[in-house]
Amino acid sequence: MSLREISLSIENELLAQRYARIAEVEKLGYRSYGQRFDFTHTIPQILKDFSPRTAEELAGTRVEVKITGRIFTIRRMGKAGFAHLMQLGEKLQIYIKKDAVTEREFALYQLLDLGDIIGVWGYLFRTRTGELSVHVEGLTFLSKTLLSMPEKFHGLEDVELRYRQRYLDLIANPDVMNVFRVRARIISSLRRQLESRGFVEVETPMMQPLYGGAAARPFVTHHNTLDIDLYLRIAPELYLKRLIVGGLERVYEINRNFRNEGISTQHNPEFTMLEFYQAYTDYLGLMDLSVELLRETAIDATGAPAVKYGEVTLDFSRIRRFTIREAVIEFWKEDLTRPSTDNVRDPEWLARYSHRHTPGEQLVEIFERVAESHLIEPTIIHEYPVETSPLSKNNPADPAFVDRFEIYAAGMEIGNAYTELNDPQEQRRRFEMQLGMRERGDDEAHQMDEDYVRALCYGMPPTGGEGIGIDRLAMLLTNRQSIRDVILFPLLRPEGPIGIAGELRALENGGK
RNA sequence: GGGCCGGUAGCUCAGUCGGUAGAGCAUUUGACUUUUAAUCAAAGGGUCGCGGGUUCGAGUCCCGCCCGGCUCACCA
Numbered sequence: 001m002s003l004r005e006i007s008l009s010i011e012n013e014l015l016a017q018r019y020a021r022i023a024e025v026e027k028l029g030y031r032s033y034g035q036r037f038d039f040t041h042t043i044p045q046i047l048k049d050f051s052p053r054t055a056e057e058l059a060g061t062r063v064e065v066k067i068t069g070r071i072f073t074i075r076r077m078g079k080a081g082f083a084h085l086m087q088l089g090e091k092l093q094i095y096i097k098k099d100a101v102t103e104r105e106f107a108l109y110q111l112l113d114l115g116d117i118i119g120v121w122g123y124l125f126r127t128r129t130g131e132l133s134v135h136v137e138g139l140t141f142l143s144k145t146l147l148s149m150p151e152k153f154h155g156l157e158d159v160e161l162r163y164r165q166r167y168l169d170l171i172a173n174p175d176v177m178n179v180f181r182v183r184a185r186i187i188s189s190l191r192r193q194l195e196s197r198g199f200v201e202v203e204t205p206m207m208q209p210l211y212g213g214a215a216a217r218p219f220v221t222h223h224n225t226l227d228i229d230l231y232l233r234i235a236p237e238l239y240l241k242r243l244i245v246g247g248l249e250r251v252y253e254i255n256r257n258f259r260n261e262g263i264s265t266q267h268n269p270e271f272t273m274l275e276f277y278q279a280y281t282d283y284l285g286l287m288d289l290s291v292e293l294l295r296e297t298a299i300d301a302t303g304a305p306a307v308k309y310g311e312v313t314l315d316f317s318r319i320r321r322f323t324i325r326e327a328v329i330e331f332w333k334e335d336l337t338r339p340s341t342d343n344v345r346d347p348e349w350l351a352r353y354s355h356r357h358t359p360g361e362q363l364v365e366i367f368e369r370v371a372e373s374h375l376i377e378p379t380i381i382h383e384y385p386v387e388t389s390p391l392s393k394n395n396p397a398d399p400a401f402v403d404r405f406e407i408y409a410a411g412m413e414i415g416n417a418y419t420e421l422n423d424p425q426e427q428r429r430r431f432e433m434q435l436g437m438r439e440r441g442d443d444e445a446h447q448m449d450e451d452y453v454r455a456l457c458y459g460m461p462p463t464g465g466e467g468i469g470i471d472r473l474a475m476l477l478t479n480r481q482s483i484r485d486v487i488l489f490p491l492l493r494p495e496g497p498i499g500i501a502g503e504l505r506a507l508e509n510g511g512k
Numbered sequence: 513g514g515g516c517c518g519g520u521a522g523c524u525c526a527g528u529c530g531g532u533a534g535a536g537c538a539u540u541u542g543a544c545u546u547u548u549a550a551u552c553a554a555a556g557g558g559u560c561g562c563g564g565g566u567u568c569g570a571g572u573c574c575c576g577c578c579c580g581g582c583u584c585a586c587c588a
Contacts, residue, residue: 013557014522014539073548080545097545114538128546151523151537153549158523160580172523216587235588261587262513271588406588413588444587469588482581493579496561 018146019507024111025141028104034142037119040066043087046124047132055126065134066121067092068142070171071114073152081109082133085118089174093133094120105139114152115145115171163490176485182301183474183486187254189300190274190468193293199250199276204239206232206256212452213237213391215444216259219269232258237391237465238452240277241420244463245455252276254470265482266412269491272470279461282393282419283403286464287380290407290415291319293468294378301477309410309479312376319407323383324367331371360385360400375408382406384418390430390446392418407468414473417466424456 022032041049046065050058069085069092080097096109100122112118122137149172150156156172163169169176191201209228211218213235221230236253243251254274263269278286295305298316305317322330325344332338343349347359354362363385375381382405386394392402407415421427431453434446474486484490 017539073550075547075550076544077547077550078544080547082547082550084548093548095546099545125546127548129548131546131548133546148522148538153537154524156523157525158519158580160519161523163580214588257588259587262585264587265582267587273588416588467588472588495579 014148015146015503016507018113018144021111021113022144025108025144028108028111030108030141032141032144034117034119034140037068037140037142038066039068039119040064043067043069043085043092044090046092047090050124050132053124053132055130058124058126058132063124064121065124066119067134068117068119070117070145071112072149074112074114076110083112085120086171086174089177093127093131094122094136095125095127095133096120096136096139100135100137101139108139108141113145115147115149116141117143117145160492163484163492164495166488179474179478179480179486180488182478183470185301186297186474186477187470189297190254190293190470192300193296194250194252194276197250197289199252199278200248202240202243202248202251202253203255204233204236204243204253206258208233208239210447210449212446212449214257214259215446217261217444219258219260234259235273235467236275237467238449240275241460241463241465242452242455244277244279244420245458245460249279249461250277263491265484266472268471268483268487271483271487274468274470275465277420277463277465279463281464282462283382283405283417283464286417286466287321287382287405290380290417290466290468294319294407294473297473298477307477307479309476310481312410314376314378314409314476316378316409319378319380321380321382324363324381324385325383327371327375327379327381328363328367331374333370358385358387360387364388372408372413373411376410378407378409380405380407387433389418390434391421391427393421393423394426409476412472412475413469414476415466415468417464420460420463420465422456422460422462424453427456428453 025032046067050063053063067085067087069087072084072086072091074083075081079099080095083094083096084091085094096106098106101109118139119142120134120136120139122135125133125135127133150168151172156162156169161168162173162176195201207221207223207230209230211231211234213233214237216234218231218234221232222228223230235257236255240251240253252274253276254272256270257273258270259267260269261267278289281289294316298305298307306313306315308314325341328344329339329341339349344363350359350362350366354365356362356365367381371381382403383395383401384392384404384406386392386400386402389402389404392404395401395403402418402421404416404418406413406417421430431446431448435448437445438447471483471486475481475483478486480486
């Protein structure tokens with residue numbers, strides 16, 4: 001036997017032990033991969049409904065329950081034993097003693113491994129130490145675990161394993177399950193609020209022949225029958241506004257965007273965006289709507305409008321508002337002389353502090369450098385320069401600026417909104433300006449979308465539109481510092497060979 | 513892509529100056545009919561991420577690579 005073969009057979013030892021248990025379970029007349037099990041209560045229901053009951057109350061009125069769960073801990077003591085079953089992130093103790101179950105059932109209990117899924121029935125009681133428990137009067141087997149569970153005390157800490165094997169993360173770390181429950185509540189809250197305001201949920205193409213609606217590099221794919229390249233969308237914006245032209249008036253979409261760019265604690269190549277468009281309003285109307293949406297979402301998701309995020313508190317019932325120029329002045333830290341309101345309007349001053357091409361780009365770059373990381377408490381920043389906003393409407397008083405705002409919290413951009421540009425002639429000029437930037441080497445500049453311009457030629461009502469990054473909002477409302485902690489399966493490099501199929505094949509062939 | 517940090521038993525982690533690879537949980541065997549990170553007694557389990565190099569000798573030092581985390585740049 002080579003060293004390699006020896007180590008392989010040793011690695012298989014745990015797996016082989018558990019695989020052998022399957023035959024023993026079946027010898028007792030149970031199925032190792034079970035059948036339907038009609039429980040009377042979930043574990044969270046029992047904890048919620050019966051935690052207030054005292055030991056005397058439980059002894060007085062017998063409460064019969066039939067429950068299921070995965071074995072999280074087991075403590076065997078000869079002719080009796082305790083175990084904790086885990087279901088939906090919560091644990092309930094069960095007590096099994098030889099006298100109270102059949103011989104066959106006790107034999108089954110003795111075969112159980114951590115991680116097995118079983119069903120038990122019996123009555124509720126409190127142990128000597130007061131823990132609510134099920135006094136088991138019968139049990140059955142529902143599913144076998146062949147691999148060993150993560151450590152019961154520390155859970156699964158290896159972040160790589162947690163992301164690659166999210167199922168294990170969910171089994172071992174109950175708070176992870178809660179993160180994704182809160183995320184689901186965020187999305188359903190937003191849906192409910194938008195629908196109560198008359199918004200219609202729509203689905204627009206994920207695969208687009210022309211990508212647009214944002215500045216980003218796309219993923220490219222190919223359709224064989226049509227023999228055309230398609231882009232995974234970087235934003236749904238231009239399609240949603242076509243629907244506004246078509247008269248839908250209030251539309252929204254919650255779905256994935258794909259951007260072929262860096263990965264970080266705040267960026268995943270696919271991410272979820274809410275975009276909504278409301279005809280006959282403008283960015284100021286959306287500002288008020290955003291404030292309400294965010295406050296209600298925070299309450300629905302967490303129970304309160306203010307949440308702890310790391311060391312700070314984010315209060316979504318008190319959202320500050322600054323213009324981008326006010327923010328530069330407010331958060332200026334670069335030297336002792338704070339810029340004046342005249343400075344931030346002065347192209348020469350802007351050029352002194354930024355090497356970007358135009359005053360607008362310079363202003364945005366200065367803002368991002370001096371202010372963005374200080375926008376911890378929820379803050380609305382408004383009045384953006386036209387150069388960086390090719391789809392927004394000009395401010396009537398100052399055409400170098402557009403009627404646009406962004407929402408920041410914890411130093412992250414979580415929303416972006418503007419009065420939509422609905423003048424086809426101006427939109428054509430903006431696209432041409434973007435084409436110029438593209439020729440100068442900006443490969444994230446917008447492409448000309450003639451069908452979109454044609455749609456505007458039919459007349460789009462004055463409209464406000466907004467996008468909210470769902471993943472980032474979920475980070476804020478679940479107190480997670482990385483976007484990967486709010487995405488069930490974040491993108492990672494594929495792992496190497498796993499080898500489980502070979503090990504299972506070896507077991508089937510009798511260990512060889 | 514740059515910088516910093518990490519990868520040791522199924523899991524959580526130690527490993528000193530380069531000198532026989534360790535603990536807890538999990539596993540196996542035995543004891544135990546109210547335990548709860550159960551306890552007690554014993555046992556088994558290692559490609560120290562991968563590949564080179566230096567050395568009498570490498571988990572440890574050097575080089576390259578793989579995977580991950582944080583961070584900077586870019587972006588939402």
